[in-house]
Amino acid sequence: MSTATSPERLRFQGVCKSYGAVRALADFSLTLRPGEIHALCGHNGAGKSTVVKILAGLVRPDEGQIEIDGAEALARSPQQAQRLGVALVDQEISLIDVLSVADNLMLGSADQPFLNRRRAARSRARDLLRRVGLDSLDPARPVSSLAMGERQLVEIARALGHDAGILILDEPTATLSEAEIGHVFDAVRSVSADGTAVLFVSHRLGEVMELCHSVTVLRDGQLVRTAQTTELDRAELIQLMLGHEPERALRREPPAEEGRGSVTIRGLAIPPRVPGLDLDVRPGEIVALAGQVGCGATDVIRALAGHSSRASGEVRVDGRRLRLGSPGVARAAGLAFLSNDRKSEGLFLGRSVGDNLVATRLKEMSSGGLVLERRVEPVAGRLAASIGLEERRRSAVSELSGGNQQKVFLGRLLEQPGTRLLLLDEPTRGVDVGGRADIHDLVRSAADAGVGVLFASTELDEIFDLADTIVTMFSGRVVAVARRTETSTHRVVSEMTHAPNDREAVA
Amino acid sequence: MSAALKRLRSLSPEVLSPVLFLLAMIGFFLIVPTSQGHPIGSYSIYSVLQTFGTYGLVALALGLTMIAGEFDLSTLGMFALGGMLAVKLGESSAALGIVLVVAIGALAGLIQGALIAFLRLNSMAVTLGGYITMIGLTGTLGHDKSVSYLNVDTAIKLDEPIAEIFSRHSLIVLAAFVLVALLMGFTRLGRAVRAVGGDRKTSRTVGVRVNLVLIGVFTLSGMLAGLAGGLNAYSLATAVTNPGVAPLVFAATAALIGGVTVAGGQGTAAGIAAGALAMSLLQASFGILASPIWVTEIVTGLLLVVAVLLTAPLIRDRIANARQAYESLRARRTAGGID
Numbered sequence: 001m002s003t004a005t006s007p008e009r010l011r012f013q014g015v016c017k018s019y020g021a022v023r024a025l026a027d028f029s030l031t032l033r034p035g036e037i038h039a040l041c042g043h044n045g046a047g048k049s050t051v052v053k054i055l056a057g058l059v060r061p062d063e064g065q066i067e068i069d070g071a072e073a074l075a076r077s078p079q080q081a082q083r084l085g086v087a088l089v090d091q092e093i094s095l096i097d098v099l100s101v102a103d104n105l106m107l108g109s110a111d112q113p114f115l116n117r118r119r120a121a122r123s124r125a126r127d128l129l130r131r132v133g134l135d136s137l138d139p140a141r142p143v144s145s146l147a148m149g150e151r152q153l154v155e156i157a158r159a160l161g162h163d164a165g166i167l168i169l170d171e172p173t174a175t176l177s178e179a180e181i182g183h184v185f186d187a188v189r190s191v192s193a194d195g196t197a198v199l200f201v202s203h204r205l206g207e208v209m210e211l212c213h214s215v216t217v218l219r220d221g222q223l224v225r226t227a228q229t230t231e232l233d234r235a236e237l238i239q240l241m242l243g244h245e246p247e248r249a250l251r252r253e254p255p256a257e258e259g260r261g262s263v264t265i266r267g268l269a270i271p272p273r274v275p276g277l278d279l280d281v282r283p284g285e286i287v288a289l290a291g292q293v294g295c296g297a298t299d300v301i302r303a304l305a306g307h308s309s310r311a312s313g314e315v316r317v318d319g320r321r322l323r324l325g326s327p328g329v330a331r332a333a334g335l336a337f338l339s340n341d342r343k344s345e346g347l348f349l350g351r352s353v354g355d356n357l358v359a360t361r362l363k364e365m366s367s368g369g370l371v372l373e374r375r376v377e378p379v380a381g382r383l384a385a386s387i388g389l390e391e392r393r394r395s396a397v398s399e400l401s402g403g404n405q406q407k408v409f410l411g412r413l414l415e416q417p418g419t420r421l422l423l424l425d426e427p428t429r430g431v432d433v434g435g436r437a438d439i440h441d442l443v444r445s446a447a448d449a450g451v452g453v454l455f456a457s458t459e460l461d462e463i464f465d466l467a468d469t470i471v472t473m474f475s476g477r478v479v480a481v482a483r484r485t486e487t488s489t490h491r492v493v494s495e496m497t498h499a500p501n502d503r504e505a506v507a
Numbered sequence: 508m509s510a511a512l513k514r515l516r517s518l519s520p521e522v523l524s525p526v527l528f529l530l531a532m533i534g535f536f537l538i539v540p541t542s543q544g545h546p547i548g549s550y551s552i553y554s555v556l557q558t559f560g561t562y563g564l565v566a567l568a569l570g571l572t573m574i575a576g577e578f579d580l581s582t583l584g585m586f587a588l589g590g591m592l593a594v595k596l597g598e599s600s601a602a603l604g605i606v607l608v609v610a611i612g613a614l615a616g617l618i619q620g621a622l623i624a625f626l627r628l629n630s631m632a633v634t635l636g637g638y639i640t641m642i643g644l645t646g647t648l649g650h651d652k653s654v655s656y657l658n659v660d661t662a663i664k665l666d667e668p669i670a671e672i673f674s675r676h677s678l679i680v681l682a683a684f685v686l687v688a689l690l691m692g693f694t695r696l697g698r699a700v701r702a703v704g705g706d707r708k709t710s711r712t713v714g715v716r717v718n719l720v721l722i723g724v725f726t727l728s729g730m731l732a733g734l735a736g737g738l739n740a741y742s743l744a745t746a747v748t749n750p751g752v753a754p755l756v757f758a759a760t761a762a763l764i765g766g767v768t769v770a771g772g773q774g775t776a777a778g779i780a781a782g783a784l785a786m787s788l789l790q791a792s793f794g795i796l797a798s799p800i801w802v803t804e805i806v807t808g809l810l811l812v813v814a815v816l817l818t819a820p821l822i823r824d825r826i827a828n829a830r831q832a833y834e835s836l837r838a839r840r841t842a843g844g845i846d
Contacts, residue, residue: 058712077714078711078712078713078714079714079716082714090712094709094712094713095709096701096702096705096706096709096710096772097705097706097772098701098704098705098706098772098773099698099701099702099705099772103698103701103702106695106698107698107699107702107710107713107714107715112695113695114694114695115693115694115695116692116693116694116695116697116698118693158713309821
């Protein structure tokens with residue numbers, strides 16, 4: 001383990017980064033020593049990913065100094081970061097499905113030989129796989145045939161293979177089982193003992209306390225505190241991440257507890273992440289699926305919207321059984337879906353706001369196969385007014401801010417006859433504070449009109465601002481279901497960041 | 508035997524497809540013409556390999572860009588331009604003509620590849636422009652007429668039978684396939700090409716030089732298409748101004764039945780060779796039977812549909828699900844039996 005006197009492996013000094021008007025990182029400083037396992041904690045939008053991206057050569061800071069082993073070291077590309085001795089295990093698995101495990105382990109490595117000696121590559125692959133507990137995995141297997149946990153371990157094995165001086169692990173355990181997490185911890189401790197400095201980015205505070213020597217907490221792009229993990233307990237760490245517990249006024253009267261759900265879900269299984277889920281959403285109720293990235297909430301939303309061919313289970317809308325696996329069937333049954341990626345799965349960026357708003361209801365504005373402009377105009381105008389964009393009705397959506405784009409996407413789903421449930425996946429991702437409030441108002445007004453809402457979110461503020469009922473998920477399973485008024489941010493953070501079996505220890 | 512069966516079952520459709528199609532076409536070639544009173548001799552095999560020699564490299568050029576997740580329509584243009592340039596530039600020395608044509612093909616591929624990689628342009632659009640320009644240049648060079656190659660000795664030597672079934676033409680093409688197969692199978696370039704085709708964003712993240720790979724693939728594609736055009740013109744002792752779409756149809760079908768997927772990331776030079784050979788066998792069989800051209804076209808179209816169906820994600824998902832369910836059922840039964 002590191003000592004305060006050992007030389008610094010990495011030094012961030014006064015690093016700043018903004019994306020447009022949004023300040024992602026302000027005057028951030030961090031020191032890592034050889035052999036140290038250092039956690040980086042903070043809620044979504046705290047700036048953790050920006051630190052990781054700067055270090056991995058994926059973005060450049062606006063200001064500040066970065067040193068590796070005492071020399072200035074600003075990576076301008078992932079290859080350069082690798083040459084500087086930085087290896088990254090990204091939260092989004094970066095393996096190529098069509099290649100074999102051995103090929104993936106060699107991919108992008110700065111020191112890979114020109115000739116691909118398969119026997120040598122497989123032997124090296126076996127060594128690396130053994131270090132993460134995958135002794136029996138055949139290196140010739142295609143990555144596409146691996147389970148999610150195995151993929152994550154292969155990704156970690158690849159980073160270990162780079163013999164890096166600095167290893168970044170960005171949410172490495174989000175998809176792993178307890179046994180797999182044990183292998184990862186063993187591997188991390190082993191590279192740390194060899195002198196590698198490890199930056200461990202995680203929402204899982206139990207793991208942070210168990211594995212890491214020290215921790216830095218970020219909030220809103222600012223450094224809150226750096227401390228040894230022995231100086232803190234989980235509750236203090238949560239407090240540092242949250243700041244103060246915000247006072248929240250009840251913005252709307254949630255629907256009464258009684259009455260059957262307009263949407264009932266029983267045994268919804270979505271391989272490989274969600275083994276089985278039961279849930280009810282009543283008319284006018286707003287239900288949050290709260291959890292970290294990879295907890296399964298997004299999978300549930302997408303499966304209900306018909307975007308998973310492998311989903312099974314019983315879903316009833318107003319008593320009628322829904323056939324899963326078809327977006328068209330889901331829409332016809334009254335389920336309206338808002339993807340978390342508005343650009344590739346939501347908007348026609350080059351078309352106007354009005355065109356986008358009416359895109360899914362052209363049938364009711366057509367006669368004999370022709371779209372009648374006189375029918376389009378009033379509907380487009382009314383919808384644009386309802387989302388506060390009447391004056392920009394003829395602007396191309398690509399010209400709007402992220403928040404306004406999201407309003408257009410949501411606006412399209414509103415006031416559709418027959419809608420029973422809005423399925424919203426991260427409804428305010430990449431949206432500023434003002435836009436977020438407007439979007440929340442739109443969702444609330446839809447619920448007030450009697451439409452059920454089920455949304456997935458990783459953001460605590462959003463969950464508590466919007467939800468009547470909070471369903472916390474962890475590793476594909478429901479951990480707790482509670483009325484918003486009967487739970488607290490502390491409790492939800494605990495549920496989101498700990499496995500069910502150690503919940504009692506935290507609560 | 509059961510181990511071999513198990514291995515065969517575990518093969519992906521991308522590997523199974525070329526094997527199955529090639530076996531099917533060999534069977535067709537050996538049985539159908541003979542049953543109709545046209546026995547197969549060494550000349551029949553020679554003509555199969557000549558067809559392979561004519562269009563095989565176009566299939567390889569196109570297939571390589573498809574593995575990288577792109578589509579090079581200009582292979583057809585380069586095939587035509589390569590023929591015309593080889594005839595014009597190689598009158599004194601056929602070898603010099605081929606070297607120049609390959610170099611010009613490389614340059615054309617490099618320019619297109621650079622545009623696609625650095626400006627992130629769609630390859631279909633860029634190479635459609637390339638194709639039209641090259642066909643235009645070919646017409647201009649030939650004054651809109653076919654041009655004869657006067658060095659007839661070269662033509663004769665190129666197609667002279669060797670060991671009854673080969674010719675210099677088909678051997679050069681086979682050698683080019685072997686070289687590309689070695690490059691793709693035994694160097695880091697092959698891995699990088701499949702990575703770029705399989706997932707470009709991830710490839711960038713993990714440090715693959717995506718732009719260099721794309722430029723390299725288009726350069727190689729230009730070289731191979733130019734070589735194919737040059738050899739074909741020498742074989743026929745004529746360069747035509749517009750070869751029609753037959754070489755492209757052959758190339759795309761051969762690549763797809765050879766296990767290359769439109770989505771990219773999958774396929775091998777050996778698979779493309781198998782696909783090109785299967786297509787050559789099909790064409791030779793119908794040639795021997797003197798079938799009308801539309802019969803060949805219908806069968807080729809159907810083959811293409813079957814090949815694409817084999818790699819359809821939904822069908823693959825369903826097959827994988829069914830296989831998983833079957834294996835877990837078997838495992839449960841085995842466990843029950845042991846208990």
